[in-house]
Amino acid sequence: MITRFLTDVRLKFNPFSPRSKSARLFLSLIPPSARVDGMKIESKMLPRHSKEPASLALKFKDGKEMDLELDKMRITEVMERVDRHSRLLARKEELLGN
Template sequence: MITRFITEVNAKFNPFSVASRSTRLFLSSLPSDARSTGMKINAKLLPQTSKETASLMVKFKDGKEMDLNGEQLGIKGIIEEVDRHSRALQKQADLTDG
């Protein structure tokens, strides 16, 4: 997964809920040095009895914001969506550099 174009990740999830699995997996797939490279990561843990649904918002360097529903997409779908936009930004950066 190309993460160098991600500037901010906001996640809200119940860590005990099965429905929040893909959100937790996405957060764990981010590189360990993401915060030191300038990425803002905000994770809000909901109480176990909460009825709120998990949410994941990813913001990119070009200003695009993606609100992703982990229950519907699953981890593969989330990574596909993020990678699709990251690859487009990578192509754009390659064209302007060379």
Template sequence: MTEVSTAFNPFSPRAKTARLFLSFFPADARQRIKMTTKILPRASKDRSFVQVKFNDGKEMKLDAEKLGIKGIIEEVDRHSRSLNRANELNGN
């Protein structure tokens, strides 16, 4: 991953997925990955999301409220594994 962007209302229980996703990153991740977080106002009706950009240029914008943490992790892992396989096949 090269970039991670999130947006959520910290006062909403539906923001849990986006917050959990961010908590999975180690403390030094900001040195390697550009991370952006947008805090929505308390009265905001906007949905929480997680947007991820990978080394190959692929971007995913995932609805954090709809997918849940398990769904987001599965989507991100699926593409990461395919990138790792391609790197192994190319000898990198």
């Protein structure tokens, strides 16, 4: 997963719910050096009996914001959406020569 174009990650999930598997896996895919590189990571753990769905809010370097409901998505779908926009930003960066 391409994470270098992410600036802000906000994650809300119930760690005990099986529907939050995508949220837990997404957190594990973020590299340990992400905070040092300037990414703001905010995770909110919901109580065990919470019925609130898992959600992920992302902000990219170009200002685009993406809100995803993780309880309805598999991790492959989440990665596909994030990588699609990240590849677009990488292509723009390459064309501009930055």
